[in-house]
Amino acid sequence: MDLFASALITGFGLGSMYGLLALGFYVTYAVSSTVNFAQGSTMMLGAVTGFTFGATLGWPWLLAVVLALAACMLWGVIVERLGVRPFAARGSDLWLMATVALGLVLENAVLFTFGKDPRGMPQSFLTGDALSAGGLRISVLQLTIPVVGVLLAVALHLYTRRTRSGTAMLAIVQNPDAARLMGIDVRRAVVGAYALSGLFAGVAGLLIAPLFTVSSSMGTLFGIKAFAVAILGGIGNPWGVMLAGLLYGSAESLITAAFGSTYTQILTFGLVIVALALRPEGLFGRAGVKKV
Amino acid sequence: MSRRGLTLVIGLCALAAVASWFGNGYQQYVIALVAITAIVGIGLNVLLGLAGQLSLGHVGFYAIGAYTSAILTLRFAWSFWLALPLAGVFAALAGALLAVPALRVRGPYLAMVTIAFGFVVEQSAAEMKGLTGGWNGIMDIPRPVLLGVTLNEFGLGVLSLALVALLSLLFARLRDSTWGLAMRATRDAEVASQSIGLNLVAIRTVAFVASAFLAGIAGALFAALSNFISPESFPFFQSISFLLVVLIGGAGTLLGPLAGAVVVVLLPEMLAFLAEYRLLFFGALLLLVLWLAPEGIVGAIERRLRRTDARAARPAEREVGAWLAGRGAAQSLEVEGLGIAFGGTRAVREVALTARAGEVTSIIGPNGAGKTTLLNLIGGFYRPDQGAIRLDGAALPAGVVWRVARSGVARTFQTTQLFPRMTVLENVLIALRQGRLGGVGPALAGRSRDDHAGRLAEGLLAFVGYAGPIERLAGALPHVDRRLVEIARALAMQPRVLMLDEPAAGLDDDDTTRLAALLQRIRSMGIVVMLIEHDMDLVMGISDQIVVLDAGRRIIAGTPGAVRVDPGVRAAYLGEGSLAIERASPRASAPAAETVLSVSNVTASYGNLPVLAGIDLEVRRGELVALLGANGAGKSTLMRAIAGLHRPVQGRVLLLGREIGLFRAHQIARAGVTLVPEGRQVFPELTVVENILLGALALDRRSALAEVERLIARFPLLGRLRNQRAGLLSGGEQQILALARGLAARPSIVLLDEPSLGLAPAIVGGLYQVLEELRAEGTTILLVDQMARLALSIADRAYVIRSGQVVQQGSGEALRHDAALEKAYLG
Amino acid sequence: MRVGGNAPAIRRIAGRALALAAGFVLSLAAHAADPIKIGLVAALSGPSAQSGEAITQGLSIAIGEINAAGGVLGRPLVLVRRDDESSPPKGATAARELIFGEKVAAIVGGLDTPVSLAIVPIINREHVPYMGVWAAGTPITRNGATPNFAFRVSAVDVMVDEALLKYAQKKYGAKKPGLILINNPWGESNEKGLREAAQKLGITLAGVEKFENADVDVVPQLTRLRNAGADALILVANAAPGAQMMKSRERMGWKVPVVSHWGVSGGRFPELVGPTAGDVVFVQTYSFFGEQGPIGQKVLSELKSKYKIAGPEGVFSPVGVADAYDAMHLLALAIAKAGTTEGDAVRKALQDIGEYKGLIKTYDKPFSETNHDALGPDDYIFVHYEGERLVPVK
Structure with a gap:
């Protein structure tokens, strides 16, 4: 019992990280039907710049975090401008390849500027113990991540429901042409969505960093799993994406707890295939109306 | 185009083989690697270029092929020449299996399914230790022996190059065969392809299987070439590289995979001296290529070189007449109590009509009256909530477009839906098959093209009055011609019922007159003609029966004369009669001059x-x-x-x-x-x-x-x-x-x-x-x-x-x- | 590799391209003093890039010393490096390019066992000596080929595995150790070695658990081991994933002793783990901490001047540096002894080297016809971290 309780706790922590990163896929897909396929490298950028400003240069952490998030948003804008817009405007799917190429460039550029050895965030109250459950100590951060994940999903929900610019984003999803008629600059909104997507990735990167190690390649597998989560959630609403994240994370650690880690990846990716075969619009997605 | 392209591929392969003879072991190895990558590319080109389906998991098939061949040749001492085809077959089986979920999803969902497949294969290879050697892989994979000679890098390179040439030939044949036409049709316009009787699931499954087969073959060659494979030989990034091969080369083009393989394999080799900076530069150069040639290198060149044969269609009146009559005329199409609702809106309710052979039945009504929805219900695009549709007394298969189409119901679309990246002739040729594509074997043997079909297709084009070049891409046609070619394509289905959705929209008076004459000729062949049209001159001029819909209901059916004077029709159209607007008090201020x-x-x-x-x-x-x-x-x-x-x-x-x-x-x-x-x-x-x-x-x-x-x-x-x-x-x-x-x-x-x-x-x-x-x-x-x-x-x-x-x-x-x-x- | 400690990449590459162009022009006027090329195929990018960097440092320092003393056979040595991206096919291609294109006299290998395994058949076929300086996979040198061109100055998994279990048994009285291994070829190779060693020593294993490089949390795996009654952990992983394992262990409040393969020394293990880093006892072939012999002092001062390293704690992969350094010198000795760069002669010369005073130890007939591993169980030392310092444990 202890085994599965601790696995569930672990899985929720992991799952909320996947969910957080997957929210970044959601916001850009919602307004433009494109995503940054190398979202994992944006997450890495957040962790690496945060570490550099805060730990290496010793700047105040608040400033470091703000700057790191700004860097991620800027990178999001660059990805949209260089990797997405030139292709999406033509209706071509090459943005997929172009964003991968940009991710490759970013990861390697970081490798040579940040360094090749993985770094560890300094210990802080964040990594200290918050409480203990089932013999397992849970750090402040492990509680923070799901909270931040859910808060961001709530914030995203409130932003879209309560602010006019957020409502404008929803309007674009529902009907881009009508949105233009309302005076909404759709192109700018897409840029905004990419900045927001960068921001989410940055938040994910900064939150994961103290629990993980900081290096140029830390984001790759996270990015792919987060994409799986976004797709499973149906990339249709923030709740579905977050929920899919928690499901995926719990599935991973429960499978590990039950069968050992040998078959974890085979089973989780296999489950993704089965889930999509049964629900082609994702677990929480909605089928579009068939048009002729 | 195809012939010259083939000559070029064969020439290039021969040249590479000669260069390999003079090259050192490294150069021979790289040339072989280019050829093997090109083979995967050709396979992926069938899937992406012809059938329009994306795969980010092709490394999975490649790995299955490599492991199959390595295990058979090493553990079971099979001959490579037996293991090679079996590697393809195993990969193809996996392809058929993956097609089940893959065909249910689209876009990013399809990308995810294929990515997951790639991971499952990689991880399974690592965990099935007894068979695959686990993470440490399989060493000392034997090299094939041909006529007593062990094939080294050079020999394997020549073998792979020969396969590239052969597969390019087969690709060219497939592309022009009925199967290739069908794949391209489903790629270009999914809905329209079903309306000419094509079974999407079958066609895409074949594309998946063929594509997987080639990846499997390539994997077997790779295993023999490298002597060593392990799960790390087949990382996720390799799938992206394979996709790049096709996209950079030019999806759907004959030379594309070869050109793409050259770039994707050779470019990193040329950058090898950069040591740790290689990937950085590779990424940057990749972006550059994507910006400069978004349709691929070969695609960009082909577009520039493309010259259209200006030959127009040759008339064949007698054959066309015989063809259209060949199926035996129907008596009538009957619709009874038909209804469907979307959300809360009842788009069509309790509609009944009988459209008879040799007559034009027009359906008119204001916008939003449910006319196109009615057509879609008959065509099987929607499954009705209530009611029945019968052709000569037999119920049409509800909600399965391709089966409705095969039973003799053809249609055109409100906004024309030709297959834009196929030629005019090909658009008609594929419809002539009525969904029956024949075997894949004859297609690859180059025997599926028959002259009779070609003559008939041209005859149909001439029949509808299309006078432009038959080799022009349908996407480049002027509007009038699109309407005509779409009608020719529908007629190629040898239909018993022909449904036309606003065929005169956008036509000028002369074109409309010619269209009217054409419709009358079609009617005279004993076909049930159903017409949705807003051009009232046309409707009143050629209809034998007019059915008027308003807000989803039939308000009247009758002859043009009767309909024209019906008060309900006038109200629906002109908004006169029952509605009286109370003129408000005089306006606050008179209209200003501004x-x-x-x-x-x-x-x-x-x-x-x-x-x-x-x-x-x-x-x-x-x-x-x-x-x-x-x-x-x-x-x-x-x-x-x-x-x-x-x-x-x-x-x-x-x-x-x-x-x-x-x-x-x-x-x-x-x-x-x-x-x-x-x-x-x-x-x-x-x-x-x-x-x-x-x-x-x-x-x-x-x-x-x-x-x-x-x-x-x-x-x-x-x-x-x-x-x-x-x-x-x-x-x-x-x-x-x-x-x-x-x-x-x-x-x-x-x-x-x-x-x-x-x-x-x-x-x-x-x-x-x-x-x-x-x-x-x-x-x-x-x-x-x-x-x-x-x-x-x-x-x-x-x-x-x-x-x-x-x-x-x-x-x-x-x-x-x-x-x-x-x-x-x-x- | 600190921020700012590195000249902008672009400028370096421009410089490199210039150098390359210059090299091309010079090669037209080549004469008898043609340099002898030594190839390196290692991970220079990606997660293991640090290992390639450490090997490069060790090799460069040795080459600098050799060239300063007049080179070998009157010719200078140059290092030609290729990135294998940790991928076996990439590594095999790079090896071919070095052999056929660059015509190197020998190839030095990197961290990844599968890459080395992919290269070994090629060098045996082409008769080019191969020197492993990191990858510990047993079959690299024991590959069954005759003649065998693969040599190694590094640990060998089977020997390390036995040493680890013996240590756990002796030091901690472990009766039921559990294995926690990285899920990659290296982990798998050690799983085999450890299972065999356990059988040989009559030890029952509590369980074998794997984890991924990218795993944030290893609690489920460790919980399984704890429930199975593990009284010691044998760890096989590099520093970053190893640190993730240690953090999970700490969170579980599990005070089980940890004996580890040498992977955890590559990188900043204490920084990554935090306070419990010192709980891990692990194997090394060399430590730059503590009193250094004359060669150790020389290498350390070179590292300080050439690579701006503050002290021993700045050497993230001491074994990579040390093994590469000794291996390069052994290679140079053999080439000098053979009097030619011809592969077979160098192979025989390597097998005939007598005594050589190296950094790790004084080698006495390091290689023979049947033994191609210069280091054995006697050369392993057990160390742990005290703060940032690596200290041998008694």
């Missing part, structure tokens, strides 16, 4: 279809101006052009003297022009208040909220719905909401596009009362409405347009009694 909107000499087109041909009009402050004309005359396009949704537009559009013709839509909205679009287009998931607030986006929050309250007070109906989601509102409520949303921006002018569309008469009356009140308050309005008389009853002035030009203008009162108007609408 011009709010001025449009001069505006032209616009949809692709090749000219829609506006030099329109001039003016709206002065406080005026309500009506814009009238039959469907397809260009009214809505003009509205969209003014609002900036339709671009590009030539000519001048001035708002209060300021040129706005080059502005983008949101800038025009902010400059003070509001379009209340056709079909309302409220944001369905947002509440009423949120919808209005979005209209007032240009105002600061406080004034926006004040504006919402003002408008809710103005339209009390909205008050009790304020927190309701807009999608749940009735049509009339949505229209009022759309109007309020448009007014919220306090615009200089409101463009109202078809406000009465799809609304019940009583609601239309209320709506027009509101419009009349707005006019009285001094709102400047440009109104487009199908209900001409109704619109004229409140208009200060009006313009009548036809074929993109103003044909008449005057005061609302004067035009109301004008015969020309009636002609424009009712023929």
Whole structure:
């Protein structure tokens, strides 16, 4: 019992990280039907710049975090401008390849500027113990991540429901042409969505960093799993994406707890295939109306 | 093209083989690797280039092939020459298995399914230690022996190059075979391909299987070449590389995979001296290639070199006649009690009709009456909620398009749906198969092209009056020709029922006359012809029976003469009779002389279809101006052009003297022009208040909220719905909401596009009362409405347009009694 | 590799391209003093890039010393490096390019066992000596080929595995150790070695658990081991994933002793783990901490001057540096002894080297016809971290 309780706790922590990163896929897909396929490298950028400003240069952490998030948003804008817009405007799917190429460039550029050895965030109250459950100590951060994940999903929900610019984003999803008629600059909104997507990735990167190690390649597998989560959630609403994240994370650690880690990846990716075969619009997605 | 391309591929492969002879071991290895990668590329080209399906998991098939061959040759001492085909077969089986989930999903969902597949294969290879050697892989994989000679890097390279040449030949044959045509058809237009009897699932499964087979073969060659494989030989990134091979080379092109393989394999090798900086530069160069040649290297070259054979279709009247009669005429198509609802809207209810062979049955009605939905129900695009459809007494398979099509029901589409990246001839040729594609074997042997079919296809094209080159890409055709080719394609199905959805839209008078003659000839061949058309001259001229729909119901069926004088029809079309708009009290102020909107000499087109041909009009402050004309005359396009949704537009559009013709839509909205679009287009998931607030986006929050309250007070109906989601509102409520949303921006002018569309008469009356009140308050309005008389009853002035030009203008009162108007609408 | 400690990449590459162009021009005027090329195929990018960097440092320092003393056979040595991206096919291609294109006299290998395994058949076929300086996979040198061109100055998994279990048994009285291994070829190779060693030593294993490089949390795996009654953990992983394992162990409040393969020394293990880093006892072939012999002092001062390293704690992969340094010198000795760069002669010369005073130890006949591994169980030392310092444990 202890085994599965601790696995569930672990899985929720992991799952909320996947969910957080997957929210970044959601916001850009919602307004433009494109995503940054190398979202994992944006997450890495957040962790690496945060570490550099805060730990290496010793700047105040608040400033470091703000700057790191700004860097991620800027990178999001660059990805949209260089990797997405030139292709999406033509209706071509090459943005997929172009964003991968940009991710490759970013990861390697970081490798040579940040360094090749993985770094560890300094210990802080964040990594200290918050409480203990089932013999397992849970750090402040492990509680923070799901909270931040859910808060961001709530914030995203409130932003879209309560602010006019957020409502404008929803309007674009529902009907881009009508949105233009309302005076909404759709192109700018897409840029905004990419900045927001960068921001989410940055938040994910900064939150994961103290629990993980900081290096140029830390984001790759996270990015792919987060994409799986976004797709499973149906990339249709923030709740579905977050929920899919928690499901995926719990599935991973429960499978590990039950069968050992040998078959974890085979089973989780296999489950993704089965889930999509049964629900082609994702677990929480909605089928579009068939048009002729 | 294909022949020259093949010669080039074979030449290049031979050249590479010779170069390999003189090269060192490394160069030989790289050449072999290029060839092996090209083989995967050719396979992926079948899937992506022909069938239009993306795979990010091809490394999985490659790995299955490599492991199959390695295990068989090493553990079981099989001959490589037996293991090679079996490697392909195993990969193909995996492909068939993956096709099951892959064909249910699309876009990013398909990408994810294939990515997951790649991971599952990689991880399974690591965990099935007994068989695969686990993470440490399989070493000392034997090299193949041919006639006593062990093939080394050179030999394997030559073998792979020979395979590239052979597979390119097979690819070229497949591409031009019925199967290739079918794959390209499903890629170009999914819906239209089903309407010519193609079974999407079968065709795409074949593409998946063929593609996997080649990846498996390539994997076996790779295992022999490298002597060593392990799960790390098949990482996720390799799948991306394979996809790059096709995309960089040019999807669907013959030479593309080879060109792509050269770039993807050789470029990193040339950058090897950069050591740790190699990937950085590779990424950057990749971006550069993607920017410079988005359609791929070979694609870009082919586009430049493409010359079209100018030969026109050769007539073959007798064969065409025999073909069309060959299936045996039907007696009639019967529809009984047919109904379907979308969400809460009942688009078609209790419709019954009988369309007889040798007759033209036209279905008319105002926009939104359910005409196209009816056609879609018959064609199997929707499954009806109630009712039955019978062809000669036998029920048509409900909801399965390709089976309906194969039983003899062919159709054309409101916006033509040809297969744009196929030639005109190919468009007709694939339809001639009626979904029966024959075996894949004959297709690869190059025996599926038969001359009789070619002659017949040309004959059909000549029959419909298509006079252009038969080798032209359908996507490059002018509008008229698209209509004709689409009819030829439908006729190639040897149909017993032919359904045409607005075939005359966008045609000029001469073309329409020819179309009428064509339809009469088709009728005379004993085919059941069903026609949806807005051109009343045409409808009245050739119909034997007219069925009138309104709001999803049949209101009358009868001969043209009977329908023309029916009061219900006149009301539905012209909005006269039952509705009386109370002329509001005299307006607050007389229309001022100031011009709010001025449009001069505006032209616009949809692709090749000219829609506006030099329109001039003016709206002065406080005026309500009506814009009238039959469907397809260009009214809505003009509205969209003014609002900036339709671009590009030539000519001048001035708002209060300021040129706005080059502005983008949101800038025009902010400059003070509001379009209340056709079909309302409220944001369905947002509440009423949120919808209005979005209209007032240009105002600061406080004034926006004040504006919402003002408008809710103005339209009390909205008050009790304020927190309701807009999608749940009735049509009339949505229209009022759309109007309020448009007014919220306090615009200089409101463009109202078809406000009465799809609304019940009583609601239309209320709506027009509101419009009349707005006019009285001094709102400047440009109104487009199908209900001409109704619109004229409140208009200060009006313009009548036809074929993109103003044909008449005057005061609302004067035009109301004008015969020309009636002609424009009712023929 | 600190931020700012590195010249902008672009400038370096431009410089490199210039150098390359210059090299091309010079090669036209080549004469008898043609340099002898030594190839390196290692991970220079990606997660293991640090290992390639450490090997490069060790090799460069040795080459600098050799060239300063007049080179080998009167010719200078140059290092030609290729990135294998940790991928076996990439590594095999790079090896071919070095052999056929660059015509290197020998190839030095990197961290990844599968890459080395992919290269070994090629060098045996082409008769080019191969020197492993990191990858410890047993079959690299024991590959069954005759003649065998693969040599190694590094640990060998089977020997390390036995040493780890013996240590756990002796030091901690472990009766039921559990294995926690990275899920990659290296982990798998050690799983085999550890299972065999356990059988040989009569030890029952509590369980074998794997984890991924990218795993944030290893609690489920460790919980399984704890429930199975593990009284010691044998860890096989590099520093970053190893640190993730240690953090999970700490959170579980599990005070089980941890004996580890040498992977955890590559990188900043104490920084990554935090306070419990010192709980891990692990194997090394060399430590730059503590009293250094004359060669150790020389290498350390070179590291300080050439690579701006503050002290021993700045050497993230001491074994990579040390093994590469000794291996390069052994290679140079063999080439000098053979009097030619011809592969077979160098192979025989390597097998005939007598005594050589190296950094790790004084080698006495390091290689023979049957033994191609210069280091054995006697050369392993057990160390742990005290703060940032690596200290041998008694």
